[in-house]
Every structure is written in C-alpha cells, then in structure tokens.
Amino acid sequence: MSVKTNTLFHNYLLDFSNYEELLTDESKIKPEWETLLGNLRAIGSKDLISKQADIDWLLEENGVTYNVYNDPKGLNRPWNLNIIPFIIHQNEWNTIEKGIQQRSEVLNLVLKDVYGKRELLSKGIIPPEVIYAHRGFLRPCDQIQYKTSKQLLIYAADLARGPDGQMWVVNDRTQAPSGMGYALENRFSISRTVPEFFNEINVKQPSQFFRDLNRLLLHAAPDNKENPTIVILTPGPLNETYFEHSYLSSFLGLPLVKGNDLIVRYGKLWMKSLIGLKQVDVILRRVDDVFVDPLELREDSYLGIAGLMEVVRLQNVTIVNPVGSGILENPALIPFMNNICKHFLNEDLLLPQIASWWCGQEKERNYVLTHLPSLVIKKIDRPNRERIFFCEFLSKKEMNELKLEILTHPYKFVAQERIHFSSAPNFVKGQLEPRNIVCRSFSIAKDNGYSVMPGGLVRVAANREELIVSNQRGGTSKDFWVVSDKAQHNIQHYSWQKSSSNQSYGLEDVPSNTAENLFWSGRYLGRTIVTARYMRMVMNQMNNVQYNDSESQSENLKILFKSITNITSTFPGFMDDKDGKAMKNPLKEIEAVIFDTNKSGSFAQTLSSFSNSFYSLRNLWSRDMWRVFESIQKVWTDYESLDNYSIVIHTKFFDRILTRLIAFMALIEESVLVKQGLLLYFIGLQMEQAMMTIAKFRSLVIVQYEEDLEYDILESLLNSHESLNIYRYSYRSFLSLENVLNLILFDKEYARSLTYQIKRLKKDIDLLPVRNSDDLTACKRTIFEALKKIEDVQLAELTAVDQNTKMRLKLEELLSELSDLLHATSLAISDTYFNHSYQQRQLVNQKIRR
Template sequence: MSINPNWEKLLTNFSKLGIDELNKRQNDLDWLLAENGVTYNVYNDPNGLNRPWNLNIIPFIIDQKEWKTIEKGLQQRAHLLDLVLKDIYGKQELIKNGIVPSEIIFAHRGFLRPCHQIQYKTTQQLLIHSADLARGPDGRMWVVNDRTETPSGMGYSLENRFSVREVVPDFFKEINVKQPFGFFKDLNDLLINSASTNKENPTIVILTPGPHNETYFEHAYLSSFLGYPLVKGNDLVVRENKVWVKTLKGLIQVDVIYRRVDDAYSDPLELKGDSYLGVAGLLNVVRAQNVSIINPIGSGVLENPGLIPFMNSVCKYFLKEDLILPQIASWWCGQEKELKFVLENIKKFVVKPIDNTHREHIYFCEFLNDEEIEVLKQEILAKPYRYVAQEKISFSTAPNFTENSLEPRKVMCRTFAVAKEKSFSIMPGGLVRVASDRKKIRVSNQKGGTSKDFWVTNNTDNTLKKRQRYHWHHASANNFSGIENLPSNTAENLFWSGRYLARTLVTARYIRMVLNQVTNYEFNKRESDTESLHILYQSITHLTSIFPGFTGKNKEKAIENPLEEIAIVLFDKTQMGSLAHALSSFKNSYYSLRNLWSKDMWRVYDMLQKVWQDFDKEDHQNIPKITKLLDTMITKLIAFIGLIEESILVDQGLLLYFIGLQMEQAIMTIDKSRALLTISYDEDVEYEILESLLNSHESLNIYRYSFRSYLDVENVIKLILLDDSYSRSLKYQLNRIRRDISKLPKRTNDTASTSVEIAILKACKIIENAKASSLTKVDKNAFTRSELEELLASLSDLIHNTSLSLTDMYFNHSDEQIQLVNQNYTL
C-alpha cells in the first residue's frame, strides 16, 4: 500500500518525534487551547455551555496542484451563488425561465420577502461564501453544503494554525505551507471597501448575538484580531434612516456591519418580531443604502440543498459552462419522477429538508426501522417540495492521532471566499472537522467532533519560505480609539465586571476571616469569643443580604450548625448575595468582553474556574478545606485584577471597570462597618470585632504601622473610613469614584456637573466633613453610634443613586422594538 505523497514528508517528521513525544505534544495542544480560552458553545450540554475546542495534532494536507483546481471551482461557485442571490431578490429569471422551481425558493424560510428589490452599491451581493467539501469516491473534492448566511469557522481556522505552529513547529520542517495572511488582508479590505459612503476610514462593527451563541469565541476573536468593536443589537439604533452605535459620548454613525446574527433575527421591525438580537429598522437603512451589511440580510436562502440538483443548469444559464467542483448527487422531491424514485429507494438516501433554519432533523435512512421509514414517507408525501434526498457516499478519511496511534476518521473541509474586485479571494486551507468516532458518518462540532489544521502545500514553491506578516491598510485604523466611542454594552459589562470582581473578592476574604475565627474559638473557648463569633455570623447575613441567615427566628438554628449556613453563602448560586452567584455573574460579563482579555488573563481565569468547579461538595462542611479553597481563590482573583490593569487601556474602558470596582468595594466597606462598628460592645468583644474587621479588610498590619496602639474604634474609623491616602478606605474610594466619573465623556457641552456626578459629589462632601470623634459617640442607653449609622446609610444611598444615574446616562438599552407587520408565513 503506497503513501499519498502529500503525507510522506509529514509522516517522516511524525516518526522522528515518536509516539511518546506526540502524546506529550497533543496534551500541550489541548492545554494551550484551554489556556487561551478557545471554546465552542454546545447547546444543552450537561458539561456546561463553553466546551473546550478540540484540535487534533495531525493536520490535513492538500497539494497545491490539486488546490488550484479547488480554488478555481470555489471562485466559480461563489460567483455563481452571487448571481443567484441577485436574481432571487431581483428579476427572478431562474424561476420565470423554469431553471429553478419556484417552491425551492419561496418555500425556503431563508427567502425574506422584505428583501425583494433591495439595491446595493457593492459589485457583488454575496460577499463571503463558505463551502463544505469532502473527498468523494472518485478521489475529487465534492461540494456537500453552502454556507452564506453567517459563515463561521475563519477565526477557528486561524487559531488552529497559530496553535499548531506553536506546539509542533517540527511538523513544518521542509514542508512549505501556504499561510492565510493575504486572505485576512482581503477580508479587511472587503470590510473597508464595502462602506456605502466613500469614507477613507469607515466605521465598522461586528454584530454578535452574544456570549451564548455557539461560535461566540470566533466573534470575539475576529473582533480582537481585526481591531473592530464587537457589538450586540441593543448597542445599535436607527435614527434618521441611518444606523448608529450607542457610545458613552453619544451616537456614532455605522458604515459597515459584519453580521453574525441570523437573517430573520436582524430586524425585529420587519422580520422576526420577538428578536432582541437585531436592530429595529435596519432593513430600511439598507434600502436607503446608508449602511452595508456583510452578508446581506436574506442570503440564507442560498443555504438550500434543494438548489443542488439544479446548480449545473444554473451555471450553464449564467456562465455558459459546467460546474468545476462536483456536487453530492441529489433529488428534489417536488418533482413527480424524482419523488417516486426517492420513495422506492429511500433506504439508500440521506433525506434533508430544503432549509435547516429551525434545526430540522436529517434522516440517515439506512439506520431507520420500517416504522420510522413509513413515518418519514408520509412526511415527504405531505409536503414533497420541502425535502431533498441525497446519495449516501463514503467520504474519505484522514489520519487522526488517537490513543497512541493513527486511525482513519471521516473529515469535512470548510473553505472560505471573500469578494475581491470582480472575483473572490480564497483562503488557502480552511477549517477541517473530524468525526468524533471512526464509525461515525456525520461530522459535526455539536456532536462532539474535533478539528484539524488545514495545510495547502507546495514543496517546489520557494516563495512560501518567505516570512509573511499581517499588514492592514492605514485606512483600517480603529475609529473607536477613545473612551468616548466605547459601545455602551461594552462599557456596562466593564462596569459590572469591576463590581462582581470586587464583590467576589470581598466576600471571599470576609468568609475566610470568619472561618479563621471559628477555628480560633475551637482552641480558646472564651466567653468573649463566643459573643464576637455570633456577631460575626450575623454580619455575614447583613453583608450578603441572604436572609434570614443568622438573624431573626432562624438565628438559633443557624448558629447550632453555622457551616451549613456558610455553605449556602459560599456555594448556592441561586442566592443573589452568595460567592457562587457573584462568580457566575462575573462569568457572564467576562465572556461578553472576551475580545478585550489577554491570554494571560484567560489562563488565570481558567485556573480560577477550575479550582472552584473541582471543589468537592462533600467538603462543604470542612473548615480547613474551605479555607484553603478561599486562599487559592483570593490569590487568583488578585492576580486577575492586576492583569486587568496591565492589559486594558483607559480608552478601552478601564475607567468604567475601575468605577465599578471602587463602587462595590465602597458599598461593602459600608456594609461591613454598619454590621460591626455601629453598635458598642464590651471591651473584650469590641477588640475581637475590630481585629476581625481589620483582618477582613487586609488592614491589620497597616493599622499597627499607622497607630502603634491598642485597637481603638476611633482609630479604626480613621483608617477604614476617613483616611484620604489609604486605597482601601471609604473616603479614598469615594474620591476615586468622583475623579473617574468626572473623566467620562459629557453628553453636552455644558461643563457643569452632570446628573451622574451630583450624588457622588455630595457623598465626598459628607465624608470630608465627618469627624472620627463624633462618629464614635454612643447614644445613652442605646449602645448604638447613631451618627455613624446615619453617615453610612446616607453614603450607601448616594452610591446607589450614582450607580442608577450612571446606568441611565450611559447604559440605557431599553428602546422597545415592535414589529409593524406580521411576517410569519405558513410554508
């Protein structure tokens, strides 16, 4: 048996490394992808939404000679589908001349009537095309599917190349592999040149459905790689028949939208009325040619296996030539002869609906029993025009490194084309997907498939040995380079990331302090320790607002088994004040901002998540193990906070993150102080309480250095609340919030204080005038420091009002979107 010459040199390099080294490198590759946060979201996955991306160490190879034919065929197909798209929403000559049956177009949910007769300024309408290829029985690459709505995979293919190159550079020895640098430059040029206006530097955004979308990693990855802001539908708004992005400063007109939101969800005004992913009125802006959308809304109609039986006729009609790339043999059931043939031979076929917009089932008929076959036949007979039968062919396999050996797995190759002048630029390579098992027929990431790096090689081409670099044209400079241009969703997520991080860190430190006090009590058993411990238990409830907790009628029961209540505070993510809830909330904001985070931040975050998720539920009542967990979590959180300050520019939104961080720290400083300082206790108890407060605040050593005295309420108040030079004091935090808010963009030219500044300015003035000697006074017969309580309560309200004003001014996404006409058509 001979070895394919394309693989011979790779196998030589492979054998030089040896099995043990390859195992190690595969593990290194898995680790690198996990550390870099490369994920693919799998819906309803019991293991969680963000599944690590799987990349096999052995690449897939095609020689340049074969690739030239494939490339030419892909350019032809992209050009042909562009003509089909123009015809479907234009003259509809294919239907009028009987080339394509009308049912194939009009019964496809991707055909959107509101898009009919829309005119575009670009030469091509289909600007990005993706084709799924597989090697057929004749040895040639066959077209299996077309992807035109929101083609995915470009970002994953790029990450595959970077990862393989980093982990196994040995594989590339004496093998010339074409790089995708030129293709991504063409993609960037496409985005710039597609602008409906002739701006030298158009405003370009990438529209994502959000972090729960299956390919969200890629949306964020391309945003970071290309340098364009990632926005959600509620970041954009239509005004004066133009699209605007909502920023901290106000509205900025958008010229180009690289769309990753499905067609029907793009405009709730004219399309899917209950969509919160799109922009109301977007289609009308497209009609007015005031914005360019890539790909245009309505292009999903081309993702249509019903077209495949007619594509060669379409090619002859438009181009007067045959298809270069063969297609999978297909029979549309809307024709009487074909319907009869399919029903008589159904066991031989794979049956598909003509569209998959609702993730309809695909039937591999050879695996169906007689009853299931009969049900399928009845479905086809009820609406024959909705179904296509395709020949079941045994696609070829490629070697996959699995469990110390190479084994054959079925593969599917996704290729990418972008419009360039009057033709299409083809990525050299693409995304290779591999079946999850050697016996599996279907290749799908949602079904657990893996991936491969895709090599196009030419060992006789010396030009491939030159180092290639990414180089964007100067006109692609980011318009969103100042904080005033920060999209409002990004700003809001940065603000809440700061708040959730602070809440997580302060809660973890506080619970750790209480657990240490519990341990000390087990050794000492002093009466003052018992009282102070009960006070600390109650303070947990007041700090987290998880009632009844250690208060009210539940108090005695909770104190009998305090670890049970503390476990709720730590691990029950359904409780809003719990540590688990804060971590979960931070995770949501974190994934929404993943295009801003550095790789080091991903690594620290991944370690943080792993430590938390791996903690055994059986240890929820084990104080030493919980304390060790909190120690590790606190260390990772501090490292992450430090990396944020290193990795994000102020103009990228660091200012909003700091405002959120300081605001939450200030709120929790107030809550701790209200719980522990506003009531006067006996001397021994008060000493324990003050020491506990300083410990939770990481301020005991600072106190000793500053005052060199016995713990005293007045000095503690001076340090924790009133010191204007200590970064953890309330006064410092409030002044920092005031300074940072004053740097936020003003919505008007008025230099007077904005509504956001009014409450925080008042808070700073109140604390500036506060005196520790007055705040320590205890009311007669009441044992309370009412002046201190009033001060803290008023400051808490002012911070809350500041947060509300900040939200109203900068983070308001509440524009209601109502559909004017029902667009739900019965098919």
C-alpha cells in the same frame, strides 16, 4: 516508508473501506504526506502524546471554546484540535480553488436574481417552490439595491471526498459562515506547539486572505467613506461560535456589538456610545437573517436592530453578508446548480456536487420513494436543527411515516446520495487512527473575483465508527495544510491598511454594552474579592474558637455570622433565626452562602456573574488574563466537586482563589486602555468596594460592645480588610475605634479607605464624557455630594454612643446616607450611559415561518 511497518499505524487499516487521504490508489503514501510522517517518526509517539497535551492545554489556556447545546460539560466547552494536520497538495488545491471561486460567483448571481429580476424563475430554470417555500426567502429584501459590486461577499463551502476521489460540495454556507477564526487559531496553535512539523514542508499561509478580508470590509462602506466605522454584530455569549466572534473582533480590531448597542435614527444606523450616537457604516454579521430586524422580520427577536432593513434600502449601511442570503443555504438548489451555472456563465460546474433530488418533481420523487433505503432525506430548510433522515437506519414504521410526509408535502424535501466521507489520520492514544473528515473552505469578494483561503477548517468525526462529522456531536478539528513544491514563508504576518484602522480613540467610541459589562465586571470582581476575604476571616475565627473557649470569642462569632448575612444580603440567613437552627449549625448556613447559586448574593452566584460579564468581554482580554481566569474556574470547580468539607478546606480554597482573583485584577490594566473603557471597570470596582466597606462597618461597629468583644470585632474587621498590619505600623497602639475609623473610613492617602475610594470615584466619574460642557450628570452630582459629606464629618460625633440604644447613631446615619448616595450614583451611571430599554415592535404582525 510503509504504513504497515510503522508502529504509529498499528491496526490503522484494520477496517479500511473508504477513501484514505493518506494513500494513493495503489495504497502507497502520497508524497505530500511522506515528509510529515517522517517528522512524526522523528518526534516519536511518546513526545507526540506530550505535544498533544500541550495543544489541549494551550487551547484551554487561551479560552478557545465551542458552545455545545445541552452539553453536560458546561456552556464553554474547550475547542478540540488534533495534532495531525490535514494535507492537500497545491496541484489538487488549484482545481478546488477555481471551483470555489466559480461557485461563489454563481451563488452571488443567484442572490442578485432571486431578489431582483428573477429570470431563473421566469425561464423555468428553478421551480418557484424551491425559492418561495424556503424560509430563507425574505420578502422584505426584494428589489433592494446595493452599492457593493457583489452581493455575496463571504462564502463557505463544506467539502467532502466523493466516490470518484474528487472533492465534492456537500453544503453551501452564506448567511454568516463560521470557522475562519477557528481555522486561524488552529494554525497558530500548531505552529507554536509543533514547529518541527513544518520541517521541509512548504505550507501556504492565510495571511493574504485575511488582508483581503480587512480590505473587503473597508471598501464595503457606502460612498467609499474613509476610515469607516465597522462593527461585528454578535448574538451574544450563548451563541455556539461566540469565541470566534470575539476572536475576530480582537484580531481585526473591530468593536464587538450586540443588537441593543445599535439604533436607527434619521435613516442611518448608529452605535450607542458613552457620549451619544456614532454612525455605523459596515456590519460583519453573525446573527441569522430573520433576527436582524424585529420591525420587518421576526418580531420576537432581541438580537437585531429595529428599522435596520430601511437603512439598508437607503444604502446607508452595508451588511456582510446581506440579509436574505440564507436562501442560498438551500439543498433544493443543488439539483439545478449546473443549469444555473450554464445560464449565468455558460459553463459547467468545476466542483462536483453531492447527488440530490428535489421531491417537488414527479420523476425525481418517484425515484426517491423507490430508492429510499439508500438515501438521506432533508427538509429544504432546517432552522431549528430539524432531523436529517438516514434512511438505512429507519424502522419500517418510520420509513412509512417519512414516505407519507414526502407525498403530503413533496416540495419540502430533498434526497441526497449517501456518500461515505474520506478518512485521514488522527492521533489517538499514541497511535494513528482513521477518522472521517469534512473540510470547510472560505472565499471573500475581491475586485472582479473571489479570494480563497488556502486551506480552511477541517472537522473530524468523534470516533472511528462515527459516520456523521459534527462539532455538536463531539467532533474535533484539524489544521488544514495546502502544501507547495515552492518555498513558502512559514511566518505569518498580519497588518492592516492605515485607513482601515477602526480602533476606539476615546470613551465616546466605546459601545454602551461593552462599557456596561466593564462596569459590572469591576463590581462583581470587587464583590467576589471582598466576600472571599470576609469568609476567609470568619473561617479563621471559627478555627480559633475550636482551641479557645473564651466567652468573647464565642460572642464575636455570633456577631460575625450575622454580619455575613448583612454583607452578602443572603437573607434571612443568620438574621431571622427564630428557631436557632442557623446558629446551632453555622457551617451549614455558611456553606449555603458559598455554594447555593439560587441564593441571591451567595459567593457562587457572585462568581458566576463575574464570569458571565468577563466572558461577554473576551475580545478585550489578554491571553495572560485568560490563563488566570481559567485557573479561577478550575479552582472553583475542584472545590465545588469535593465530597466532604471542613473549616480548613474552606480556608485553603479562599486562599487559593483570592490569589488568582487579585492576579486577575492586576492584569486588567495591561489589557484595556482607560480610553477604551477601563475607566468604567475602575468605577465599578471602587463603587463595589466602597459599598461593601460601608456594609462591614454597619454590621460590626454601630452597636457598642464590651471592651474585649469590641477589640475582637475591630481586629476581625481589619483582618477582613487586609489592613491589620497597616494599622499596627501606622498607630503602634492597641486597637481603638477612633483609629480604625480614621484609617478605614477617613484616611485620604490609604487606597483602601472609604474616603480615598469615593475621591477616586469622583475623579473617574468626572472623566466620563458628557454631551456638552454644561451637562452635569446626575452621577456627578451624587458622588460630589457623597465626597462632601464624608469630608465634613466630625469624628467625635461619630463615636458618640446613644445611651438608650447603645448604638452610634451618627455613624449609622452617615454610613446609611453614603450608601444611598453610592447606590444613586450607580443607578445614575446606568441610566445615563447603559440604557438599552428602547425597543420597537411591528405595527402589523407578519408570519415568519419557523
């Protein structure tokens, strides 16, 4: 098949100048691509467009995101995967694999030496400034001994095709290499969406690599501890690759924790759980080196654990990769890597590197200054994403300023050859276009060597003319295929050794942050649903008044407007309306309650809080839940972006979002077991629903109104509670306060009654773990008091009206006391189980260069 004669390749070679992965040196299609292109042609351009849309939909539905800094599209930007995979034949891959294994071993030995004997420095193989001037060299890591056979346990190499047609190493990633989870998700997505791509193609699967990863984590535990506690340490949801942290947590079955989930005691590391402390043996780290211990490293870090470095020195915890490994992400090492390899292994590097010159050497510096326009200049470390200088694009003034900076601090700079990445086919608007690519491949320590993932992550430039390949600049990704002439099992099987199981078997194993987020997910979801139902009821009443001019209806609305402010706590709102502006234009105030994110208690703020708590727990949720969650976000985004609003539009929105919120609520029980923390969600949900039930009654029925008006108010209350039909079926009578109180407050069988909710709260809170059988926690005492108080009331007393105030004072007293007790219960739960306030600080400040 010829490229020129295939319609998919129209104008493909229009501006062809770089190495093209698709073609041989004779401009013929490589055999490994030939079958794939035949499969593409069989599918056809029209169906390929449809299947690319399916991939985009699938990734969005599954919540696959990459957080782009300062992205106007929002924090959780959908991950982009192009339908056309990148292909390398097994024959070429064998060479790359051996090169990655060799480089992994060399860097492992460098890491041992830099913090150990430092022979590389004493023998002059590396200049001292290369190490000591790099921010990645951390003195607290000096001379630490490890029990693992290797120190560098996970390594990633960024590869690009050099001018000689070979894959070159462009960057080394050693602190917390990202991309494994994205690579795996890419494979799952392509396999599911276009399985016909694999017809007659033998693609190697990464199953064994991930089994090796699981085995590595298991065997990294100190003293070969059986069934160790392994956690994944994340900076949190704002990190750019937080999706991957959650993904690996779910995929490997490991707890996802933040720094304040962990604490150091007695020379060991412990995870804060609901019942107390559980020892942690292994950390898969996704937090950068300097942030892991505020006692010895960056004192302003809230991401790490105070005292962690001392636990490492005592060999009571293993960190993957060890703290201090960031020194290997140093481009100033590249010019010396071949000599380092000869020193340790007595052999040359198998994989070529990008040509680099460290400016701390006079000869190399002179070369750089002479050839500056053709080079790329980097600082030897870039912790704050400092600028890379592509000198061919600099002005004369910028060039002179850069020269002066190099001459002033030469040891801080590295120059690299400006290479043009190879290109590979990308499917764009029905045709194939070339795009520059960079590949990232991964290795993990295994026995006496390293296991390499067959393939990895391919990043693709955003545009045809784009020279820089970066996800932060809007790039996309590709599935990475290593194809073989031998038949492969295209079905992926992932199973872990039984002894490596790290699942939570009880509430005492749930990390405290996870438990807290589950609790608040329940509370925010409950508040969102109750608020939406109440606002919808008010909108319906407003719509009715347009066609009904009765005085009772108008008075009813005024009471409902004030109740909105009370129930949502969006004060002053309708409550302090001395000039009457809110009442004259109630829809304006209501829309502020809906949309104003700066208004505490607004629907927008509550929905945002729910979304944040949900996102923090993404490793727990099923794919169906992600689909419903994404549909909630879409309904809100579409509604928020409208130019004009009306009562009907508001009502339709609340109808739509309520359906999805309730579907979401129903799916939670399918995602999390009670013993995995679902109990905390139930407690939060019931707590919020009970408190808002109380708020509705205090807003609507404490004051006695005229008969017709009171009837309207009671009907509105039942409507907002979705209980009008149940009331009619239960009582078959006109509305009366006594019956409404009986149903909504005191019915022990009705799941939405206050009594039922408080009983359910007591039952669930009684299941929370305690440190010993005699420990009756404050939350158990307060909820017991609330239940006793509501069960002991006399209905006649509650309906009695004080003739001076025209208020039901006993009812108000009961509801106020119940509200206070529920609030106290919530605070007691937080104090007992979610206390993350403990923080240590350095006694002596040390300067960590930033």
